[in-house]
Amino acid sequence: MRIRPTPSVIPFVTQRVGEDAAPDNLMILKNHGRLRLHYLDEEPQDRDPRGVLWARCSFNAYDENGMPTGKPLWKLMHPYRQMVTMQSMRCQVCTQPARTRLGFVFLAQAKDVDPEKTERLTNQPPVCARHIRTAAALCPHLEQPVALLTQSAPLYGALGTMYSMSGEGVKVVAQPDSPLPYGHPQMSTFLASQQVRRLKSIRVLAIDELLRLLRDDAA
Numbered sequence: 001m002r003i004r005p006t007p008s009v010i011p012f013v014t015q016r017v018g019e020d021a022a023p024d025n026l027m028i029l030k031n032h033g034r035l036r037l038h039y040l041d042e043e044p045q046d047r048d049p050r051g052v053l054w055a056r057c058s059f060n061a062y063d064e065n066g067m068p069t070g071k072p073l074w075k076l077m078h079p080y081r082q083m084v085t086m087q088s089m090r091c092q093v094c095t096q097p098a099r100t101r102l103g104f105v106f107l108a109q110a111k112d113v114d115p116e117k118t119e120r121l122t123n124q125p126p127v128c129a130r131h132i133r134t135a136a137a138l139c140p141h142l143e144q145p146v147a148l149l150t151q152s153a154p155l156y157g158a159l160g161t162m163y164s165m166s167g168e169g170v171k172v173v174a175q176p177d178s179p180l181p182y183g184h185p186q187m188s189t190f191l192a193s194q195q196v197r198r199l200k201s202i203r204v205l206a207i208d209e210l211l212r213l214l215r216d217d218a219a
Ligand SMILES: [Zn+2]
Pocket: 091, 092, 093, 094, 095, 096, 127, 128, 129, 130, 131
């Protein structure tokens, strides 16, 4: 096991101790013959900009820099913070716009990347040029990180849980491993927890190689 020094930077998207799944209050309503998943006490921020219902998780207080407080739960991304950074293509560490001089940078595990494939789905929000190395060092899923450089990363869909009606309430039907694409007929009874983008025409680079290219481009 690798022993890491206590990091001074905690990414914005990381869930913190005290931020817990909030009570569901889920219900399915029929509207114009169509079933739709709702919260009983739904608020506008419960849905993403495409109207998909999002899993609730409480929020700790934010500090004077707009960053959440509390000890990090390194393996978890807060569903709402993951969605807003992914949706707006902001850095998962600092929330600044993520576009670099060379395009958008996403991180992945080297062993998961097929160099023959030019497209890939990801739920990991992008990183800005300043935080490529930090994010690569911090992410618990990345033992051997590589950078995926792309000019185009359209929204694809979401990971989450499929529900159906059960008497007066709801029941879980499936928790698929693959994301459900936006526009899918079952999206209306889906509770999303991670937004997914499709990275196109990917260039796979070692972290050091990408940082060198960014430096050269700046020179
Ligand atoms: Zn950043």
